Amino acid sequence: MAQLPPAPDDLAFASVVLRCDRIVMALADPSYVPYYHFHIHNTQGAELGHINFRVGDTEHIRKVAGHIGYAIHSEQRGNGYAAQACEAIRPWVRHFYDEVWITCDPQNIASRRTIEKLDTRYVDTIDIPEHEKQYQLGTRQKCRYRWRV
Numbered sequence: 001m002a003q004l005p006p007a008p009d010d011l012a013f014a015s016v017v018l019r020c021d022r023i024v025m026a027l028a029d030p031s032y033v034p035y036y037h038f039h040i041h042n043t044q045g046a047e048l049g050h051i052n053f054r055v056g057d058t059e060h061i062r063k064v065a066g067h068i069g070y071a072i073h074s075e076q077r078g079n080g081y082a083a084q085a086c087e088a089i090r091p092w093v094r095h096f097y098d099e100v101w102i103t104c105d106p107q108n109i110a111s112r113r114t115i116e117k118l119d120t121r122y123v124d125t126i127d128i129p130e131h132e133k134q135y136q137l138g139t140r141q142k143c144r145y146r147w148r149v
C-alpha cells in the first residue's frame, strides 16, 4: 500500500482528544495492515489510553482484529472514554470507508457495550481461524459488528 496520509490533529469528542503517535506501515505478517496509533487524552492532556485505526481489508481484519481497536488505562476505565474515542476518530475513518468492522471477544462486556453504544449493527459471532495468532493465544470466537461511519 502507498503511504497513508498524515492524520489530522483536531480529532476530539466530548472529554477526549486524539493525538496520532505513529503510523505503522511495515508489518511482518502479510495479513496485518497498516494502522494509525493514536493516544487518547483528556482535555487537560492526561493520557487515557490508545485507539488504533487499521486501514485494509484482509481476512484478519474482517474476522479477528476489526478496523478499530482500543484500550483505556485501567485506572481511567468506567467513564466511557473508549466510545468517545471512537466518535472522535469517526471523521478520519470516514475519509477511507463508509462502513468498518469492529470486533470483540464475546466475554468482553465493556467492549461489547462500547461497540453497541456506537449505533453499530451486530452481524454475527464467529469461530476465528486456527491459523490466527489470537487462536494460538486461546481466543476462539469474535463478535462482529458493522459501524456505518
Ligand SMILES: CC(C)(COP(=O)(O)OP(=O)(O)OC[C@H]1O[C@@H](n2cnc3c(N)ncnc32)[C@H](O)[C@@H]1OP(=O)(O)O)[C@@H](O)C(=O)NCCC(=O)NCCS
Residues within 6 Å of the ligand: 069, 070, 071, 072, 073, 076, 077, 078, 079, 080, 081, 082, 083, 103, 104, 105, 108, 109, 110, 111, 113, 114
Ligand atoms: C474495553 C475498554 C476499552 C472500555 O473502557 P471504557 O471506555 O472505560 O469503558 P467503560 O468501563 O466506561 O464501560 C463501557 C460500558 O460497558 C459497561 N460495562 C463495563 N463493564 C461491564 C460489566 N462487567 N458488566 C456490564 N456492563 C459493563 C459500562 O457500564 C459502560 O456502559 P454504559 O456507558 O452504558 O454505562 C476497557 O475495558 C479496556 O481497555 N479493556 C482492555 C482492552 C480491551 O479489551 N480492548 C478492546 C478489545 S476489542
